[in-house]
Each structure stands twice: as structure tokens, then as C-alpha cells.
Amino acid sequence: DIQLTQSPSSMSASLGDRVSLTCQSSQGIGNYLSWYQHKPGKPPKPMIYYATNLADGVPSRFSGSRSGSDYSLTISSLESEDTAIYYCLQYDEYPPTFGAGTKLELK
Amino acid sequence: QVQLKESGPGLVQPSQTLSLTCTVSGFSLTSYNVHWVRQPPGKGLEWMGRMRYNGDTSYNSALKSRLSISRDTSKNQVFLKMNSLQTDDTGTYYCTRETIAAHFDYWGQGVMVTVSS
Numbered sequence: 001d002i003q004l005t006q007s008p009s010s011m012s013a014s015l016g017d018r019v020s021l022t023c024q025s026s027q028g029i030g031n032y033l034s035w036y037q038h039k040p041g042k043p044p045k046p047m048i049y050y051a052t053n054l055a056d057g058v059p060s061r062f063s064g065s066r067s068g069s070d071y072s073l074t075i076s077s078l079e080s081e082d083t084a085i086y087y088c089l090q091y092d093e094y095p096p097t098f099g100a101g102t103k104l105e106l107k
Numbered sequence: 108q109v110q111l112k113e114s115g116p117g118l119v120q121p122s123q124t125l126s127l128t129c130t131v132s133g134f135s136l137t138s139y140n141v142h143w144v145r146q147p148p149g150k151g152l153e154w155m156g157r158m159r160y161n162g163d164t165s166y167n168s169a170l171k172s173r174l175s176i177s178r179d180t181s182k183n184q185v186f187l188k189m190n191s192l193q194t195d196d197t198g199t200y201y202c203t204r205e206t207i208a209a210h211f212d213y214w215g216q217g218v219m220v221t222v223s224s
Contacts, residue, residue, distance in 0.1 A: 036152075042216075043216055043217055044144075044152065044214055046210055046212055049208045049212075050209070050210070053208070089210065089211070091209040091210065092209070094165060095154055095165070096142075096154045097154065098153070098154065101151050101152075
């Protein structure tokens with residue numbers, strides 16, 4: 001199975017900070033990488049799909065990028081509502097696999 | 108609009124079978140794939156399996172011997188059955204729709220399942 005390694009596992013940042021989360025794939029997955037925001041008591045919310053595409057209704061401060069097998073989710077200016085756990089998912093090859101998540105908190 | 112909703116028992120005894128239903132609206136099961144994903148308390152997301160638009164199924168190899176996914180297109184429902192439940196099967200179970208862009212665009216609210224005697 002393809003392994004996705006997310007880093008850091010947790011982090012804290014201040015309001016207005018630029019934040020970048022990383023997901024590294026153990027094998028080539030092309031652009032079949034998506035990001036999900038997960039808050040307690042709610043279902044995961046799609047944020048980025050196909051590595052760089054913003055999902056419907058997601059604020060423009062979120063963006064996705066790719067460099068080889070490294071994928072990033074960037075928040076240009078952190079807001080309080082962005083605190084959550086963020087998961088990446090690869091769906092290039094079966095089975096789909098999730099990263100372990102990055103917990104993002106406010107400093 | 109597109110909706111998915113999981114239903115099922117909140118409590119299951121160890122060694123028993125879990126039966127969950129995902130009822131969808133706003134789209135056709137013959138046009139979209141539906142997946143099951145779960146999350147144990149305090150842990151990450153785990154993909155369980157998929158019902159394809161054409162009725163084919165795929166399963167997580169770690170669960171394959173215990174898991175079965177089926178559907179009733181006339182009722183817009185996808186079913187999950189997993190036998191021989193243990194305490195580490197406790198968690199929140201979600202159904203989710205797959206899009207053409209190979210991601211999960213709509214999710215149910217999830218159903219919490221506790222395995223305990």
C-alpha cells in the first residue's frame with residue numbers, strides 16, 4: 001500500500017501566520033492527492049483535490065501545491081476557524097490511503 | 108442537494124455483526140461510487156471499502172475477511188456489514204461519495220459505534 005507521511009504531526013501558529021502542511025508519498029501518485037479538514041463532531045471537509053484545486057466553498061487563503069512526491073497545503077493567513085486536523089488522501093492506487101494527520105492549533 | 112446519512116446501532120456486543128446503512132439523496136448510486144471510512148477515537152481516518160457505480164466492490168485487505176458492502180439502488184442505500192466485531196472496531200463510521208476527480212466531495216455526518224458488552 002502507498003504510505004503518506006504528514007509533517008509536522010502537530011503545530012501551533014498565530015492568527016495571520018502563513019502555515020504550510022506537508023504530505024509525502026512513498027510512491028508516485030501523480031496529482032491524485034486531496035486534503036481534508038476535520039473538526040471534532042463533524043465529517044471531514046474536502047479542501048483541495050487533484051493536488052492543487054480548491055474544493056467548492058473553500059476560502060481562497062487555502063492552496064495546494066506539489067513538488068515531486070511532496071504535496072503541501074498552505075494557509076496564507078491563519079484564521080481561528082482553521083484550527084483542525086488536516087488529512088491528506090491518495091487515490092491514485094488501491095487501496096486509497098490517508099496520512100496520519102496534522103493537528104493545527106492556535107498559539 | 109447531495110446528502111448522505113448513516114444509520115445503525117450505536118452499541119454492538121463483541122463478536123457480533125455490525126450493520127450500517129448509508130442512505131443517499133441528490134445523486135444516483137448507478138452514477139457515483141460510495142465509500143466507507145472510519146475513525147477510531149483519537150486516531151486517524153481509515154478507508155474501509157467501496158461500492159462502485161456498477162455494483163463492484165473493493166475492500167481494505169485488513170478488513171476483507173470480515174467486511175461486506177452491498178446496495179439497494181431502488182432505495183438509494185448502501186449497506187455495510189462487518190462481523191466478529193472487537194473493541195478496536197469502536198469508532199465513527201462515515202459514508203462518502205467519490206467524484207470524478209478522485210476525491211471525496213460529500214460525507215455523511217457519521218455514526219458512532221461502540222463495541223462493548
